[in-house]
Amino acid sequence: KAGVTQTPRYLIKTRGQQVTLSCSPISGHRSVSWYQQTPGQGLQFLFEYFSETQRNKGNFPGRFSGRQFSNSRSEMNVSTLELGDSALYLCASSSGQNTDTQYFGPGTRLTVL
Amino acid sequence: AQTVTQSQPEMSVQEAETVTLSCTYDTSENNYYLFWYKQPPSRQMILVIRQEAYKQQNATENRFSVNFQKAAKSFSLKISDSQLGDTAMYFCAFMFNQGAQKLVFGQGTRLTINP
Numbered sequence: 001k002a003g004v005t006q007t008p009r010y011l012i013k014t015r016g017q018q019v020t021l022s023c024s025p026i027s028g029h030r031s032v033s034w035y036q037q038t039p040g041q042g043l044q045f046l047f048e049y050f051s052e053t054q055r056n057k058g059n060f061p062g063r064f065s066g067r068q069f070s071n072s073r074s075e076m077n078v079s080t081l082e083l084g085d086s087a088l089y090l091c092a093s094s095s096g097q098n099t100d101t102q103y104f105g106p107g108t109r110l111t112v113l
Numbered sequence: 114a115q116t117v118t119q120s121q122p123e124m125s126v127q128e129a130e131t132v133t134l135s136c137t138y139d140t141s142e143n144n145y146y147l148f149w150y151k152q153p154p155s156r157q158m159i160l161v162i163r164q165e166a167y168k169q170q171n172a173t174e175n176r177f178s179v180n181f182q183k184a185a186k187s188f189s190l191k192i193s194d195s196q197l198g199d200t201a202m203y204f205c206a207f208m209f210n211q212g213a214q215k216l217v218f219g220q221g222t223r224l225t226i227n228p
Contacts, residue, residue, distance in 0.1 A: 031214045043204065043218040056215050088156060094214050101148070102214055104158035 002027065004093050004105035012111045018079040021108045025072050025093030031055075032074035033102060034066060037088040046089075049074050050096045078110075086112045115140045117207050119219035126195055127227050133180075134190045134222045136205030145209040147181070147188045148216070153201040161203070164188065192224075200226045 005024045013019050025032050034046040045058040049068035066076040072093075078085055088109050092102035116139045126132045138147070149161040164172045164181050171179050176196075180189045192199055205219040 033214050033216070035216070042220050043216075045215050045217070048214045050214070058215075090158060092158075092214075092216075096214065100214070101160060101163055102216060103160065104150075106155070106157050109156075 004091060004103055006089075006091055006105040006108050008108060009106065010109045010111075012113065013081050014113050015081055015083060017081050018077060019081060019110060020075050020077050021089055021091075021110070023074045023076075023091035023093075023105055025074070025091075026103060029093040029095055029103075030072050031094045031096030031100075031102075032068060032072065033092045033094075034074070034076050035090045035092065036060075037090060037107070038086075043090075046076065081112045083112050086110060115142070115145075115207050115209065115217045117205050117217055117219035119203075119205055119222050121222045122220070123223045123225070125225040125227060128195060128197060130195055131191065131193050132195055132224065134192075134203050134205075134224065136188045136190070136219055138186050138188065138205070138207050140186070140207065140209065142209045145207060147179075148206040148208070149177070149179070149188075149190045150204045150206060150218075151199075151201045152204065152221075153198075158204075162190065195226045197226050197228060200224060 007022045031050045033048040048056045052068045063079045068074045088107045090107045092104045094100040094102045145166045147164045151159045176193045202221045204221045206216040
């Protein structure tokens, strides 16, 4: 099976802009979770989508949002970008069943100037 | 809230040696899962090993094994016969059995295998 894919791999934006990141899960997986990785805060959970519904949400401001489509592909959006949003954004997919293992994509590196 | 602590920011060993990475966690839950993930310089997060809290037997995957001490809330990773390709950041992660797919990560241990 093909792994989790994320596009784009790299992005450069300026403060105040918005950005949309995409994640395609492993075929058959219905859950997609998003994480932010920064040197200072480490890996932090953003949110999880299962069957087009947000099932869990981390402690991030409302500028961070997401959605999931009927084919399980997910997008996350960050509006009004801030310098502190510069990070590696990882998505992970799983079947969605209780504590099924999550498999990660290669990440999108976002730089905010 | 669940927390995961990795007390060793960096470790370095010679190729073929055995190395143990430490991880402790804090939770009031009884049913949960623990993971070790590896993140090489490519930044791709790769699952190394998984342990179910209800299982007393320690998980093993080839050269990788864990020492799971539930009462002590300790979950260490042992890498035997270390190889250059094991050089990476290693993250310990916790997920409790409540249906939501949310991993709580430790801060990571940077492991370097020297030739």
